[in-house]
Amino acid sequence: MRSVDPTTGEELATYEEHTPEEVDAALERAVDEFAEWRERPVQERCGVLVEAADLLRERSEEYGELMSKEMGKPIEQGVGEVEKCAWVCEYYAERAPEQLADEVIGTEHDARTLVSHEPLGPVLAVMPWNFPFWQVFRFAAPNLAAGNVGLLKHASNVPGSALAIEEVLRDAGAPEGAFQTLLVSSGQVDSVIEDRRVKAVTLTGSELAGRAVAETAGRELKKTVLELGGADPFVVLEDAPIEETVEKAVHARTQNNGQSCIAGKRFVVVESVYDEFLDRFVDAMADLTVGDPLDPETDVGPQAREDLMEELHDQVERSVEAGAEVALGGEPLDREGPFYPPTVLTDVPLDSAVACEETFGPVAAVIRVPDEETAVEVANDSTLGLGASVWTADLERGERVAREFEAGCCFVNEFVKSDPRVPFGGVKDSGYGRELSRDGIHEFVNRKTVWVDHGLTED
Structure with a gap:
């Protein structure tokens, strides 16, 4: 071994x-x-x-x-x-x-x-x-x-x-x-x-x-x-505080080099704030430092193994072939080690790999929806149900949406995380x-x- x-x-x-x-x-x-x-x-x-x-x-x-x-x-x-x-x-x-x-x-x-x-x-x-x-x-x-x-x-x-x-x-x-x-x-x-x-x-x-x-x-x-596994939805409603939400979104997607079951993976954004969220999100993801994990300045290190990076890239390629657009990243970095850059895909078909499968690396699928009702439908349209989060200025609305999620761990204005004080686990697959x-x-x-x-x- x-x-x-x-x-x-x-x-x-x-x-x-x-x-x-x-x-x-x-x-x-x-x-x-x-x-x-x-x-x-x-x-x-x-x-x-x-x-x-x-x-x-x-x-x-x-x-x-x-x-x-x-x-x-x-x-x-x-x-x-x-x-x-x-x-x-x-x-x-x-x-x-x-x-x-x-x-x-x-x-x-x-x-x-x-x-x-x-x-x-x-x-x-x-x-x-x-x-x-x-x-x-x-x-x-x-x-x-x-x-x-x-x-x-x-x-x-x-x-x-x-x-x-x-x-x-x-x-x-x-x-x-x-x-x-x-x-x-x-x-x-x-x-x-x-x-x-x-x-x-x-x-x-x-x-x-x-x-x-x-x-x-x-x-x-x-x-x-x-x-x-998880394919956690990160639902952004029209009244979400965008600056703070984007900051949390970047952390949710790239913590642990993106290799987390409870990472935000499907970013479901209501149309009225979609463009602003996407612009800020792409800029923030692009600002991350990819490098040696022993360097304190590094935000994203290598993938754990070469084969894992290859599987992740295959999911990206299949999604692009299905119609997704690459807004950032999308190719392994040309350096020693299995480094994959922070990647953002848009216009993601709901039946594509990054929308249906668990992506275990720093790849975000951003999905545009017209309204809250559709956002919840898209969030629940998955065989997986580990975690989910919703972002809104209206906390009562947020709790109502959280109760509609088909997942084991549902958060309002916070990314999904495990905490010794609360139960942790999922439903469905x-x-x-x-x-x-x-x-x-x-x-x-x-x-x-x-x-x-x-x-x-x-x-």
Whole structure:
């Protein structure tokens, strides 16, 4: 397993994949540790998260640089990602005791009835490369707090990040079997899911990967949570504050080099402000600096791999062939590394690639619509439903439109983002289940009904 810097093509490190025997030993450690970890008081488990948060902040520059080198994230965004991981650890350290507390329910006068929240056991997390720390910690923090133990199958191009996460949790006091990285190929995932010692699976990734994992887990009757792709609409109404909206639009499309499931991808703009929005948007996208992700001045780094850039460019070419116009960018940059420039397409046919597929890079499809009603129709005309945003000066109108979106995470005058305090996840082909907040910690627990009848012991 090789870690390669996408900016330079330099091989950073190689890692031996785990053998079947090593995977078996890891699963056995997970089972053994679960028996003890679940019995620790929740406050003690949360203490590990507090220590992990401190270590993450101490090492934020180191881990931010690691992400820049492994998958091309601009360094400041990498450091910010590590800080966000510290936040989710602190959030669950503070809230998990309350979220896992027994829920007493009134029933019969002579009975005590409650719902307890009990861990399931070893949970497998299949995680992507685009947010190599955050995606893992938003799984690890609630599950470790709940008393589960974690097994991480990370993307094959970020093995260094995977091992760094295991290291920081171990240094924070998590026992060896509480969180383990499995350096295995995607082809070995099915056998891990099928193993009786694994009790549940969560995946963040492509729709294709989600279907495969869900099929295998379904045969084994194991709980799954899937966070899959997105083609998020960014709806601009006629009363939107254009200057501020454009600033947010650029960030929404190009953060993480445009490689984000919840990036704004389809910019649906009402006709009366279309020209002004487009002119400002193209100018702002053109002003972005594309370059070395380790340079603090860089806004957009390389795509994570050459093949990913080629797939993105193919989507652009197919859309242009279908009738879209290139207002900015549209060709890979002539330099070493898989650099794709900020790109804006206009006159986008609604059945073209950039309107129907997830574009995983800094390519924006700008779509003109006559009015709000059509904007909502276009926004919902997708097989995906992860996030959506609407931009307007009328907050009541904005909330009404947000409620009309067919998506899991809907924002008014803010781009879509994940936040430990609110549930995160999608509908339609963007997956099911929720991460973060109270909903996230309850996904992989047994919500057990306990009924204690006092009738036989009453005088």
